[in-house]
Amino acid sequence: MARELTDHTAHELAVLLTDGTVSAREVTDAHLERIATFDGVDTSSGVWHRDDNTGSNDTAIHAFLHVLADAARDTADEIDAKRARGETLPAFAGVPVAIKDVLTWPGSPTTCGSRMLANWNPPYQATVVTRLIDAGLIPLGTTNMDEFAMGSSTENSAFGPTRNPFDVACVPGGSSGGSAAAVAARFAPFSVGTDTGGSIRQPAAFTGIVGTKPTYGTVSRYGLVAFASSLDQAGPFARTVADTAALHDIMRGHDPRDSTSITQAAPAFPAATTDLSGVTIGVISELVTDGFSPDVLARFNDTCQALSSRGATLIDVSLPHAPYGLAAYYLIAPSEASSNLARFDGVRYGLRVDADTAEEMNAHTRSEGFGTEVKRRIMIGTHALSSGYYDAYYLQASKVRTLIARDFSNAFTHVDALLSPTTPSTAFRFGEKTADPIAMYLSDVATVPASLAGIPAMSLPIGIGDDGMPVGVQIMAPLLRDDVLYRVAYAIEQTPLIPTGPRAVAEVNA
Amino acid sequence: MSLPEEDVRHVARLARLFVTDDEVALFAPQLNAILGYAEQVAEVAADDVEPMVHPFAPADVARDDIPSPSLSRDAILAGAPAVEQMRFAVPRIVAEEG
Amino acid sequence: MTDTAFLPDGWELVVGLEVHVELDTATKMWCGCATTFGDEPNTNVCPVCTGQPGSLPVVNKRAVHDAILLGLAINGHIAERCQFHRKNYFYPDLAKNYQISQYDTPLVSDGFLDVEVEIDGAIVIRRVGIERLHMEEDTGKSLHVGESGRIHGAERSLIDYNRCGIPLLEIVSHPEIHDPVTAQAYLRELQAIVIATGVSPARMDHGQMRCDANVSVRRFGDPLGTRTEIKNLNSVRSLGRAVRYEALRQVDEITGGNRIRLETRHWDESRSVTETLRVKESVTDYRYFPDPDLVAVTAPTERVETIRATMPELPAATRQRFADAGLNREQAIGVIALTAIDVYDDAVKHGADATRVAQWLVGDIAGVLTQESLTLAEAGLTGQHLSDLIAMIADGQLSHTMAKTVLGHLVDSRGQATPQAIAKKHNLVQLQDTDALRDIARQVVDENQETVQAIRGGNTKAIGALVGAVMAKTKGQADPRATNQLLNELINASA
Numbered sequence A: 001m002a003r004e005l006t007d008h009t010a011h012e013l014a015v016l017l018t019d020g021t022v023s024a025r026e027v028t029d030a031h032l033e034r035i036a037t038f039d040g041v042d043t044s045s046g047v048w049h050r051d052d053n054t055g056s057n058d059t060a061i062h063a064f065l066h067v068l069a070d071a072a073r074d075t076a077d078e079i080d081a082k083r084a085r086g087e088t089l090p091a092f093a094g095v096p097v098a099i100k101d102v103l104t105w106p107g108s109p110t111t112c113g114s115r116m117l118a119n120w121n122p123p124y125q126a127t128v129v130t131r132l133i134d135a136g137l138i139p140l141g142t143t144n145m146d147e148f149a150m151g152s153s154t155e156n157s158a159f160g161p162t163r164n165p166f167d168v169a170c171v172p173g174g175s176s177g178g179s180a181a182a183v184a185a186r187f188a189p190f191s192v193g194t195d196t197g198g199s200i201r202q203p204a205a206f207t208g209i210v211g212t213k214p215t216y217g218t219v220s221r222y223g224l225v226a227f228a229s230s231l232d233q234a235g236p237f238a239r240t241v242a243d244t245a246a247l248h249d250i251m252r253g254h255d256p257r258d259s260t261s262i263t264q265a266a267p268a269f270p271a272a273t274t275d276l277s278g279v280t281i282g283v284i285s286e287l288v289t290d291g292f293s294p295d296v297l298a299r300f301n302d303t304c305q306a307l308s309s310r311g312a313t314l315i316d317v318s319l320p321h322a323p324y325g326l327a328a329y330y331l332i333a334p335s336e337a338s339s340n341l342a343r344f345d346g347v348r349y350g351l352r353v354d355a356d357t358a359e360e361m362n363a364h365t366r367s368e369g370f371g372t373e374v375k376r377r378i379m380i381g382t383h384a385l386s387s388g389y390y391d392a393y394y395l396q397a398s399k400v401r402t403l404i405a406r407d408f409s410n411a412f413t414h415v416d417a418l419l420s421p422t423t424p425s426t427a428f429r430f431g432e433k434t435a436d437p438i439a440m441y442l443s444d445v446a447t448v449p450a451s452l453a454g455i456p457a458m459s460l461p462i463g464i465g466d467d468g469m470p471v472g473v474q475i476m477a478p479l480l481r482d483d484v485l486y487r488v489a490y491a492i493e494q495t496p497l498i499p500t501g502p503r504a505v506a507e508v509n510a
Numbered sequence B: 001m002s003l004p005e006e007d008v009r010h011v012a013r014l015a016r017l018f019v020t021d022d023e024v025a026l027f028a029p030q031l032n033a034i035l036g037y038a039e040q041v042a043e044v045a046a047d048d049v050e051p052m053v054h055p056f057a058p059a060d061v062a063r064d065d066i067p068s069p070s071l072s073r074d075a076i077l078a079g080a081p082a083v084e085q086m087r088f089a090v091p092r093i094v095a096e097e098g
Numbered sequence C: 001m002t003d004t005a006f007l008p009d010g011w012e013l014v015v016g017l018e019v020h021v022e023l024d025t026a027t028k029m030w031c032g033c034a035t036t037f038g039d040e041p042n043t044n045v046c047p048v049c050t051g052q053p054g055s056l057p058v059v060n061k062r063a064v065h066d067a068i069l070l071g072l073a074i075n076g077h078i079a080e081r082c083q084f085h086r087k088n089y090f091y092p093d094l095a096k097n098y099q100i101s102q103y104d105t106p107l108v109s110d111g112f113l114d115v116e117v118e119i120d121g122a123i124v125i126r127r128v129g130i131e132r133l134h135m136e137e138d139t140g141k142s143l144h145v146g147e148s149g150r151i152h153g154a155e156r157s158l159i160d161y162n163r164c165g166i167p168l169l170e171i172v173s174h175p176e177i178h179d180p181v182t183a184q185a186y187l188r189e190l191q192a193i194v195i196a197t198g199v200s201p202a203r204m205d206h207g208q209m210r211c212d213a214n215v216s217v218r219r220f221g222d223p224l225g226t227r228t229e230i231k232n233l234n235s236v237r238s239l240g241r242a243v244r245y246e247a248l249r250q251v252d253e254i255t256g257g258n259r260i261r262l263e264t265r266h267w268d269e270s271r272s273v274t275e276t277l278r279v280k281e282s283v284t285d286y287r288y289f290p291d292p293d294l295v296a297v298t299a300p301t302e303r304v305e306t307i308r309a310t311m312p313e314l315p316a317a318t319r320q321r322f323a324d325a326g327l328n329r330e331q332a333i334g335v336i337a338l339t340a341i342d343v344y345d346d347a348v349k350h351g352a353d354a355t356r357v358a359q360w361l362v363g364d365i366a367g368v369l370t371q372e373s374l375t376l377a378e379a380g381l382t383g384q385h386l387s388d389l390i391a392m393i394a395d396g397q398l399s400h401t402m403a404k405t406v407l408g409h410l411v412d413s414r415g416q417a418t419p420q421a422i423a424k425k426h427n428l429v430q431l432q433d434t435d436a437l438r439d440i441a442r443q444v445v446d447e448n449q450e451t452v453q454a455i456r457g458g459n460t461k462a463i464g465a466l467v468g469a470v471m472a473k474t475k476g477q478a479d480p481r482a483t484n485q486l487l488n489e490l491i492n493a494s495a
């Protein structure tokens, strides 16, 4: 079978673009065409918006909320013209990218998957988006997500769920489900997600792709609509480790507009290597338990063996406070969210529901604008910060957070990287966990500890579970050592033991 | 600590959310379940532990006091649900300021 | 009447003041928007100060510097490390629906001011403790549209975010002020310090300095009574009047068998009463927590000492210096209150006599400024102007009356003209002992022989009539002293 342009990795496309084999316009058109075919999107021209009744009965993926076909084609043409003039272009100029609809990008509405912002055109651009554009990438559009990034299945989007390209009856994970699905379905070789408690890693695992949550503070949050400011971090999705590293490198860098953006330089990402001699990797005992499904544990054990075969030393490591991570997270994140989302009040932007008084207008706007999960978390957070409860909830959780971070730094005195399955199970079916918030929250049990500690973590595919759905492994590294993630990931990716690679949507649908 | 329905209403008021009786009935048990789960943090002995606000503890990030261009008034008002006299218009405020 | 005697015997007043000062930075607290007063609505705004989703705050360096400087000036302890908290409450003029402020780690704590208060004609020093000084941000402004123009009865409100995010310092005194005069003296002294440090012009009429008073009363020896918070105190004078009114009202309520409610009250200047703005049923739950978008501010000793080294002269030192220069207490206070220290120093540097300068400043100049509702700076008056004016009087070029006229023109020109040019233009030149004046004097002597005889007969006071006649003929331009001398010479010479 001849390889389509959409089958290529970003690195392969970069070669074809640089040597003139294909134009940016051809690459863009190929991806737009595939989006039109499999995502239920009209990409013929203009700007396309998904509304909440689009395609509830079809089997399209619904990865995108907005596709800016004309703008993408224009950008591609500009890049081709520059190349024709002999201008030096960035390495990945002309490669398409999809952006989670939580980063401000004037020209496209930024909805955050919420009715509240259904028609909000941001008046400024996120730093990350500027970095993508400066790197010559071609933003195709914005992707679906759980409302305000709160969720683990993309079922909380006000504009309908995204489907898993492996099996459209399954969720793609969340909250960055649209970005993960877009890359898995080959709508784009690159996409950008955000991760607060696992929102990049869990959907990467569910859709069989690679996704990284960078060290907190290394990718600017300016223009990232906040869910939980002390945890939110944007990061890359791609189908290979090298592509993920490339996009990550484009995204990271100090930003003076973000006070939490760190100035320390982080090590460069390594070239692909499969030799792990001298590398010690810890397996987190608390995250390899019978709470994880047997097929996930089986693939995980295969991965450990693969790493040993590459020369790595594997040891068991205990993070005694990791089991409290999820509890701490579900106090800290909602607390911050309750304050971050207070600004949606019908006064300055977004939805307004009219009423006689400003106070009633605020309350009705927020009740109609926010979905159930967002309201739940706002209420949890409001309660956790309120007088009489602050010490037991928010403060105690913040102390537990310190202990978890300490556990990690203790572990990293012995090991270079830590390992766990990304999720307790493979992708679940629509509706399976919507009635039970805690069951849904448990999807994040393995990803949340790294989020709390701020350390870099990634998920990459390690094969297929008993249900035919992808399984992911999570790698974690010390603060600022995102490079270690890629070193370990390359070795896993290059091991024949691991049968992986996302299936094309075409195959799924056939 | 459980959260009776009257507390759910109080929290909704603080969070400025309008909630129907049905929503209160739906939320009360869910919030109780979530808080019940989250209360595990109490099992950790952490009296003398510093709370963590940032993964890094950077300090003194500041900018020079030099004006930078503001956005145009049109750009800021474009997103507003209601505008009057170049200002954001809201219905009468029933004073409840902080 | 002593300062506390306005309350019935046995009652004590307890006042604590919360003062907000808008810093005079070029940009806002968290963004690069300008802080200009009075611009068109919503023109100094950006994603940050209108709370656009995804925007983030970055601290203004100058604001932190100014806060430390003022903290030192009020004798405060500067925290080595402090952080910002979010104070969560919904209000349309608060763009994020939380105010970034400080909570359990204010930048400055444990300060005090020694204020001079006049009691029964004697000056006493009262020390007022300052609990804290912290950094925060201002809110936007609401325009209430409808019949009343005030928030009550308005149909809707229109929000302008130009002011939203302007750096504020909040200075909270301990509740240990027991009379309105001390409250006023504290506010006046704080204002003078704010101005002296240069962190804000502190004009209450522009809202650059705002004061809320927490007022309660109790019988001596009792625990603290329930307090009310009085807002809308737009001048030092209003503070004194409002505290007095409120204390008396509370004593009346209590002796009438009623309880004081915890409430916010509004000072109505025109009716001279406080009235309920809103009753606080319970303490508002602001859900303070550390702002995760901002990092700690540190003030290590070296930084604090570097700032302390730049501390300008503070009002107490200025008053002492003025006293040493021969100014009386009223003059010293007056010059400081007029924000005229620089003008004073400048005038003295140009050779003018210190007490003369002070007299002019607190006398005629203060009068003109009040009449014209101008500040010294707005009027454009400089030390050079003042020293010139004083020199022209000393030289006999101008009479005092003429000098006042010159001052009026000087203010009209906003300091653009010089006193010399104004005197020339308006022909305000005092006739000295010149031929012209001698001719006029001789004419007056010739025309008033009867008076001349009377003077020669010993009625020396009658000379006044002759001086008046000369003045009339010269349209007031004659130098009275020179005229007097001339007339005496003429009368005695022809005797």
Ligand SMILES: [Mg+2]
Residues within 6 Å of the ligand: C020, C136, C170
């Ligand atoms: Mg305040």
Ligand SMILES: [Zn+2]
Residues within 6 Å of the ligand: C028, C031, C032, C033, C044, C045, C046, C047, C048, C049, C050, C165
């Ligand atoms: Zn601004």
